[in-house]
Amino acid sequence: MAKGMLPRTARRIPDATIRRLPAYLRALEAEAGQRLTSAALGVLTGFSSEQVRKDLAYFGAFGTRGVGYPAQELASEIRHILGLDHELKAALFGAGHLGTALARYVAATHRDVRIVAIFDPDPQKHGTEIAGTVVESLAHFETEVQRLGVAVAILAVPDAAAQPLAQRLAAAGVRGFLNFAPVMLTLPAPADGSPPAAVHNIDLSIELQTLAYFVQVHETAQV
């Protein structure tokens, strides 16, 4: 179990591997109580069995040769790796349709992530509740964020608002951003030695416009 330890020799874990862990976790939780082989996990997640084994092996030897992986244990191992064994505190900025959908979704499906504050400039919304959290003004969001110990911010705000907001939040100690505005966030590295804030962009336009490309009839000669 080895609680606070880093796995084996601290070799670098590919980002691609990290991005697959949530899929494994979801599959394991759906099949809880069973043993699962890498092949079975592969079918459930859409990845190859070798991929599954290699990914898991980065963190240790969780399987039993000839048998497979214990679903329960592996699930909590992955939760630990992802840092989901202690609550992740998030703040939501923007309580429009998108923000509302996000808040409800997170509340409904993520025990491990909690939206502890929702900020919106519209006074009409202040005091209303979304998924159990009260919407408040942006007046003192920095101190509020620090008081609550917010680790990540979810930005569901207009394009122009995202960059300045992110900058102030980063300065206030927020270490991760989930950015829905189609802009490139540039954040200065923190003065102390700490690593720069992580930014994950979810850009609908990119998805739509690349989808347009792949949907085109490519009358490639297919030589």
Add this chain to the structure above:
Amino acid sequence: MAKGMLPRTARRIPDATIRRLPAYLRALEAEAGQRLTSAALGVLTGFSSEQVRKDLAYFGAFGTRGVGYPAQELASEIRHILGLDHELKAALFGAGHLGTALARYVAATHRDVRIVAIFDPDPQKHGTEIAGTVVESLAHFETEVQRLGVAVAILAVPDAAAQPLAQRLAAAGVRGFLNFAPVMLTLPAPADGSPPAAVHNIDLSIELQTLAYFVQVHETAQV
């Protein structure tokens, strides 16, 4: 300009390149009327100048040595490559908060993508308008989708609904999916020789849970 032609010898274009084109397009449209160097485009988009040049060179030689790229022309060239020079018809499934946000966003920012139909099971919503499009029942969505010539479907529906819906839509001729449900869509390849439907997943859980990982204090010995 070479309208319907494939570029040069039909070498394969990396997916990663396609995914960067929308960013270039956005930057070019913001600076319209100017000339831009690959270095300038790089700063605007966050990619290296070599990356920019290599990406663009896949499709032809649009730049002038010693000078740079013509913003206007390059923008319409990229639009053509992505297939955005003719309208992309999309259908939205699910008119909850997420669906509503998506419909409004697309209508407000994408001339080239039009949501021609919105479907939702809730009778209360039927007949109401979102961003100029009337919400209708799911009763005859397949014939409706075919009648309208829908190319892509945006799925903002509950998890369990996504897979069966996608399957029926694929059978009805829909060639692209933007899936917001956290499930793996598996679609059979079409009986005729046509390429399989493209699926782009936008999975909030993956983004949140991987963000949790990167936000952890990794007390790596940093050897």
Add this chain to the structure above:
DNA sequence: TAATGTGAACGCCTTCACAGCA
């Protein structure tokens, strides 16, 4: 015997370095 864990081969994409051209 069955399925894991892993070095090696492979392929894709990025970065480098520079030749080529306005």
Add this chain to the structure above:
DNA sequence: TGCTGTGAAGGCGTTCACATTA
């Protein structure tokens, strides 16, 4: 002279193939 276009080198991640072990 300055910036593009591109072969070559390098790096990263996936796939292969198999030795390993319950």
